[in-house]
Each structure stands twice: as C-alpha cells, then as structure tokens.
Amino acid sequence: EAGVAQSPRYKIIEKRQSVAFWCNPISGHATLYWYQQILGQGPKLLIQFQNNGVVDDSQLPKDRFSAERLKGVDSTLKIQPAKLEDSAVYLCASSSIRGNRYGYTFGSGTRLTVV
Amino acid sequence: AQSVTQPDIHITVSEGASLELRCNYSYGATPYLFWYVQSPGQGLQLLLKYFSGDTLVQGIKGFEAEFKRSQSSFNLRKPSVHWSDAAEYFCAVIMEYGNKLVFGAGTILRVKS
DSSP states (O other): OOOOEEEOSEEEEOTTOOEEEEEEOOTTOOEEEEEEEOTTSOOEEEEEEETTEEEEOTTSOTTTEEEEEGGGSOEEEEESSOOGGGOEEEEEEEESSTTOTTOOEEOOOEEEEEO | OOEEEOOOSEEEEETTSOEEEOOEEEOSSOOEEEEEEEOTTOOEEEEEEESSSOSEEEOGGGOEEEEEGGGTEEEEEESSOOGGGOEEEEEEEEOSTTSOEEEOOOEEEEEEO
C-alpha cells in the first residue's frame, strides 16, 4: 500500500510570511494527525482529525496555525504569519482507528526553516 | 502528568556491540508502547509495539524490546549493532485507547567502526 504522502519536502520562508503543507494519508485511514518536531525534541501533536472533524487541537497555536481536512481525505496545515520558532519538521501521520494499538504510519515530513 | 522519558540523549556503540536504549513512562495502567526510528531527513518508521501478552516483543531489523510493568519501562535492545542502525530512536506511548501518541525526546545512536 502507498504510504503517507507529504509536500513540499523543504520550505524556507521569511518571518511573517505564510506557508502551507499538504498531506495525503493512507487510503481508508479515518484518522489523520499533524505533528511538529523541533530539532532535538520528540514530535508533538498539533491536531488530530477523525474523518473531517477535529478531535484534538489543544496544542495548536490557533492565532497563527490552521488546518483542515476536506472530505475526510487530504489535509492542509497552514501557518500565517510564521515566526522564527516555527522552524521545525512537520509530520503527518494516519491510522485506521484513533489511538489504536497498531500505531500510526508517518510521512517523510516537511522541513520548514523560518529566517 | 503522563509522560515518556528517554534518559539518554546520545549513545555511542561500536559496530558489533550490543545496544540497549532506555524508556520509562509515567501512567497508572499499561499503555500501548512503541519504538520508532528516524534516519536523517526521513519520517518515523515503526520498529515494534507492545499492547499485551508476551512482554518480550520482536521487531524489524533485529530489534527487540522488553516491557517491565514493575519498572514502567520498555527498553529497546539489539544484540549486534550495524553501522546502518545509526539514527534517532523514539519511544512513544498511547496512554488509553483513543488517546494520542506521545513521544519521548529521543535518543541519538552513533555507531563507531
């Protein structure tokens, strides 16, 4: 089966600019996650979707970050305006069942550098 | 607070030597437990998982992990390390069914020849 697809792989922007990341999960996976991984840290969950509804966005900085999952498939994560501290790898993951014992499948990530 | 601790930030081992990476969690019940590996510029690959049954679980690439309830630990082991094992390793847990996957800070493994 095809994996989780993410694009772009790399992005460099200036602070206060906007940026968007795209994720296509494994076909049939109802649950989609966006994680932020800052250098030297473990990934941190930003937002979790079940189909096209938000289940958990408690860690999402809502003043600048937004995410949507249209039709319960692809998802887009946006940052506007970006700050220097947003430099990180943004990982998308999907699973067939929310919080299940089989774990998640991760994409290769988008590395964002804010200068 | 529920948490995952990986006490070692960096570990260096010689090629062919054995490896043990430590992971402890803080939670009242037994969570679902995972080890992921991340090579530079890559996403996270699942090495192995535990949710019940035999406390010694086998994974891919020759890795195994042992769940010890009394110590709230889930340490990752490999009997003989290869240079290609150099990567960052993350322990992760799901505290309850339906909850999110929470990661430790990671351990960077360096392999010297």
